[in-house]
Amino acid sequence: MIPYGRQEVTEDDIEAVVEVLRSNLITQGPVAPRFEEAVRDYCRASHAVAVSSGTAGLHLACHAMGLGPGDWLWTSPITFVASANCGLYCGADVDFVDIDPATRNMSVEALKHKLEQAETEGQLPKVVVPVHFAGLSCDMAAIRELADRYGFWVLEDAAHAFGGEYRGEPVGACRFSDAAVFSFHPVKNITTGEGGMVTTRRLELATRIERLRSHGITREPAHMIREPDGPWYYEQGELGLNYRLTDIQAALGLSQLQRLDTFIQARRNGAVRYSRLLADLPLILPGESSNSHSAWHLYVVELGGTDPQAIRREVFEALREQGWGVNVHYIPVHWQPDYARECRKLPAAEAYYSRALTIPLFPGLTEGQQEAFAVDLSQAIHQARPVGTA
CATH class of the missing domain: 3.40.640.10 (Type I PLP-dependent aspartate aminotransferase-like (Major domain))
Known part of the structure; x- marks a missing residue:
């Protein structure tokens, strides 16, 4: 994987x-x-x-x-x-x-x-x-x-x-x-x-x-x-x-x-490549602000559409079955049982979590692997349907 x-x-x-x-x-x-x-x-x-x-x-x-x-x-x-x-x-x-x-x-x-x-x-x-x-x-x-x-x-x-x-x-x-x-x-x-x-x-x-x-x-x-x-x-x-x-x-x-700058450049190149490969998919892609250059530790997309939370699990599992180790970063900390004793509403964080999907990005990831992932992600999104629907 x-x-x-x-x-x-x-x-x-x-x-x-x-x-x-x-x-x-x-x-x-x-x-x-x-x-x-x-x-x-x-x-x-x-x-x-x-x-x-x-x-x-x-x-x-x-x-x-x-x-x-x-x-x-x-x-x-x-x-x-x-x-x-x-x-x-x-x-x-x-x-x-x-x-x-x-x-x-x-x-x-x-x-x-x-x-x-x-x-x-x-x-x-x-x-x-x-x-x-x-x-x-x-x-x-x-x-x-x-x-x-x-x-x-x-x-x-x-x-x-x-x-x-x-x-x-x-x-x-x-x-x-x-x-x-x-x-x-x-x-x-x-x-x-x-x-x-x-x-x-x-x-x-x-x-x-x-x-x-x-x-x-x-x-x-x-x-x-x-x-x-x-x-x-x-x-x-x-x-x-x-x-x-x-x-x-x-x-x-x-x-x-000694290789940190090389690692960061490889991550940035991968992020730029994803921005091109995924541009036509119903996703919110990460970016940078005017005063910052990201270290691109993670590349997290957000699923779009009318009900992204309903299809995320199906997309996640389809990609895992095809050998892609996607993940989700992070479950909001205030939802963890150790912190949930007090009722907190953090709407932006909760909306983000409902759509988030972390996809592969690291220096050794090849251009061909990114292209193959983009194809599989597109297919998974278009085939996904909310749990419980026919």
């Missing part, structure tokens, strides 16, 4: 990992710091902290921002659950801001309206997590303006957007946010197997995230309460976690990073 996304691992990647395995240090050695420096430089950020997953990065960043019980975190409902769970991990309450149908990202207008209402109720968020869905950056300048007005932290969930651009800078530069978090899961634009990275321009935030990812322990005398007993001495200043990235994973990421 041809999946919606997958990694591309070369012999150079394998050799980089083997080199670490043959060394004396396979966990906390010199390679992870080199990977951090490379990502920091690529993103034009001031600091980069490697972590064990994108989820870990979101959790650590929220913790470092002081999110806790009695606080609110707001995020998008069209995302993976980790974007919201990071708030629950810290004991905070979580709420959602509806999306802009054109970008599938957090709607600035909806955010503005929700903030105005929350201010009157005394329930402003402490952290807002805009999600760069499918690789397209949110309107970060507009969100930053609101953050300055209402006093909340801005944490970019950039799990989909490594290699994307906003206003001429790489996503992760953090010009309009306090921190950004990337994921290096195998379906992402580069992979470390599992792994992630937090970028920021704030030294104090980076320092605390570094400490928290390793049990809250420091070996720096300047951060200690007691005078060290000797060079072996360390202190746990606060309760942290074990969220480190190993040198084995970092070696793969460092090798993959």
